[in-house]
Amino acid sequence: MPPHSRSRAQRIVRQRLESLERAGVSVLPQTTELSQPTAVPEPRSIPTEKNIVAKTDGPKPKRGGTPAEQLAALAGCVAACTRCEELAQTRTQTVFGVGNPEASIMFIGEAPGADEDRTGEPFVGRAGQLLDRIVAACNLKREDIYICNILRCRPPGNRNPSPEEAANCREYLDAQIEIVDPDYIVCWGSVAAKNLLDSNEAIGRMRGKFFKYGRAKVACTYHPSYLLRNPPVKKDVWDDMKFIMRDMGVELD
Numbered sequence: 087m088p089p090h091s092r093s094r095a096q097r098i099v100r101q102r103l104e105s106l107e108r109a110g111v112s113v114l115p116q117t118t119e120l121s122q123p124t125a126v127p128e129p130r131s132i133p134t135e136k137n138i139v140a141k142t143d144g145p146k147p148k149r150g151g152t153p154a155e156q157l158a159a160l161a162g163c164v165a166a167c168t169r170c171e172e173l174a175q176t177r178t179q180t181v182f183g184v185g186n187p188e189a190s191i192m193f194i195g196e197a198p199g200a201d202e203d204r205t206g207e208p209f210v211g212r213a214g215q216l217l218d219r220i221v222a223a224c225n226l227k228r229e230d231i232y233i234c235n236i237l238r239c240r241p242p243g244n245r246n247p248s249p250e251e252a253a254n255c256r257e258y259l260d261a262q263i264e265i266v267d268p269d270y271i272v273c274w275g276s277v278a279a280k281n282l283l284d285s286n287e288a289i290g291r292m293r294g295k296f297f298k299y300g301r302a303k304v305a306c307t308y309h310p311s312y313l314l315r316n317p318p319v320k321k322d323v324w325d326d327m328k329f330i331m332r333d334m335g336v337e338l339d
Contacts, residue, residue, distance in 0.1 A: 153187035156265045160258065164238050169254040173239035178203045183234030183262055190334075191230070192268040192302070193217075194259070195309065196277035197237035199244050208233050213310040217274075220310070224327055224338060232266045234259065236281045252281045263300065270330060271302045275309030293326055296333070305330050 151159070161182040168174040181198040184207050193209070201211035209217050221228055237247045237255050247255075259282075263271070273279035276289040283297050283304065292306040307326035308319050328338045 153265050153267075157183070157187050157262065160261055160265070164258055167238070167258075170239060170251045173237070173241065173251065176242050177239040179206045180238045181206055181208050181235065181240070182238055183208060183232060185228065185232035186230055187232065187266060189230060189232040189266055190269045191226075191232075191330075192263065192266055192271045193231055193233045193274060194271060194278045194282060195233070195235045195274045197235050197244075197247050198240040200240065202235075203240035208235050209310070212314055216310040216313060220323065220327060223324070224331055225336070232262070232268065234262050236278055246277055247281070256281075263302070268302050270334070271299060271304045272330065273304060273306045275312065278309075279306040293322065294329060303333065 150156075161180075164182050165180050167180070181202045195209060198208065199211065199213075201214070202208055208214075218228055221231065236252055236259065238258060239251075239255075241247055241251070271282070273282055273292075279289055279292055280286065282299060283292075283306075285292065289306055289308060295305075297304040297306070305326060307323050313320050313323060331338050
């Protein structure tokens with residue numbers, strides 16, 4: 087490994103370890119090499135007051151309770167999070183997630199934008215309206231699904247999340263997945279797909295097949311904001327939704 091690459095890798099590892107230490111994590115789980123290219127590591131445990139310690143005296147997540155109660159407790163912990171100093175200073179509010187706490191389908195996007203930062207809800211604005219139309223075409227309602235992002239804070243200028251930011255927020259994402267326990271996860275866009283599945287494949291090559299994350303089947307497609315810039319790709323996304331719904335036993339026109 088070139089010296090500059092080694093130095094960068096060491097810095098990323100050091101920052102991650104410092105973040106884990108601040109979160110109260112003193113022992114790292116042992117990882118093993120996976121034989122299947124479409125497999126990914128099992129989700130981590132739900133954060134509790136013992137392994138998430140915010141820098142402010144915010145609410146601490148409760149143990150047990152219904153999925154809705156667990157998500158509400160976790161949302162309070164996220165609202166007090168300052169792991170990413172820049173994001174904590176520039177955000178209006180955190181954007182945790184919305185929808186059915188026991189949904190069969192979970193949608194994961196990349197990060198909040200200006201509209202999401204203002205409202206505190208993921209996938210609003212023009213991209214969100216397009217997503218709502220896609221959901222309706224699948225004979226579903228937004229409240230049938232659970233929706234969240236890789237990040238819970240808006241990156242300045244709507245830039246993509248950095249690897250460090252995604253790593254800092256990953257514990258919250260895994261907790262949401264574990265609590266909701268969906269049968270299917272849809273990654274909207276390359277940022278969501280690559281971060282969740284730890285893959286460098288282009289989104290076009292990840293379409294049309296299922297990956298696994300925990301027990302959930304994961305499908306990848308283009309982000310609604312990309313469709314607004316490239317309307318012909320809407321057909322590809324519709325094909326992807328029919329692929330998912332067909333696996334669920336639902337045929338769409």
